[in-house]
Amino acid sequence: MKKPVKRALIIHSLCAVGKASLTNILPVLSILGVEGCPIPSTILSSHTGGFKEIEKVETGSFIEKSINSIEHNDINMDLALIGYLGDIKNLEFIKNYIRKNFEKEKIVLDPILGDNNKLYKGFSEEHVKNMRDLIKGCFLITPNLTEALYLTGRDVSLAENMNDDLIRDICIDLRELGAKNIIITSVTTKKDKVGVCIFEEGKLYTVYSDKVEKSYPGTGDIFTAIVSGEVLKGKNIYESVKIAMDFLYETIKYSSSFNYDTKEGVLLEDNLYKLIEKR
Structure with a gap:
């Protein structure tokens, strides 16, 4: 008998x-x-956004060996959520994994490369090139605007003058790279609003949320997790994005009412019950 819950493989730090x-x-x-x-692709004592003397362990071939073990045991996944991959050598293995599995499970790729118009420290154009190769066959990719510009070979300065026509062109280029559906986060086309653009089945939608003054690390991971979970439950991408954005707005607003260092992330534990209410 098949297990009565959906199962998601998660490759991330x-x-x-x-x-x-x-x-x-x-x-x-x-x-x-x-x-x-x-x-885990990498194990860290903390994330890299503000903490000091961070300890880090690369897991080397653990991703490849773990997936081989899962397949050897005939464990089937309904979805694979792929995030930070650590060593660039992992990208080639993951590319082959996507090619092998995209027809039998949903592949969601968060192509982690950079933000705020620049690549993250330690990332290079080689990472960008390899990430383009991962896109082919993915059910959904969730780059932020900076990553979408890098992936499509555009100047990141275009982020300052974004409009619907340019967003559509970027989405079309990402489709040509092989992504079936696209979500682009951190799109700022309206003052005091945060936008998420959705390219689903050839149609472009933009969902806006009010900006909250404080910014927290890890909210993109929450967003992608919610969208992945809701899609597995049968919702379309647009509906899933709406749920994720509403939840994040409420959680960020709640967290910002407390005076603690934002590098410690949102108060997820106090807000998770709201996702049950939305089920």
Whole structure:
């Protein structure tokens, strides 16, 4: 008998402190009724957004060996959520994994490369090139605006003058790279609003939320986890994005009412119950 819950493979970093990546993704999927099966790509004492003397361990070939073990045991996944991959050598293996599995499970790729019009420290054009190769066959990719510009070979300065026509052209280029559906986050086309653009089945939608003054790390991981979980439950991408944005707005607003360092992330634990209310 097949297990009566959906199962998602999650390949991402694991941070002990700071509420990011797997630390955020696993509880969100659980509350949505999805079993999360994590494979850490990198283990860190904290995320890299403000903490000092961070300890880091690359897991080397652990991703490849873990996936081979899962397949050897005939464990089937309904969805694979792929985030930070660590060593660039992992990208080639993941590319082959996507090619092999995209027809039997939904592949969601968060192409982590950069933000705020620049690549993250330690990332290069080689990472961008390899990330383009991963897109082919993905059910959904969720780049932020900076990453979408890099992936399509555009000047990141275009982020300052974004409009619907340019967003559509970017989405079309990402479709040509092989992504079936696209979500672009952190799009600022309206003052005092945060926009998410959705390109689903050839149609472009933009969903806006009010800006909250404070900004927290790890919210993108929560967003992608919610969208992945809701899609697995049968909702379309537009509906899933609306749920994710509403939840994040409420959670960020709640967290910002407390006077603590934002690098520690949002108060997810106090707000998870709201996802049950939305089920």
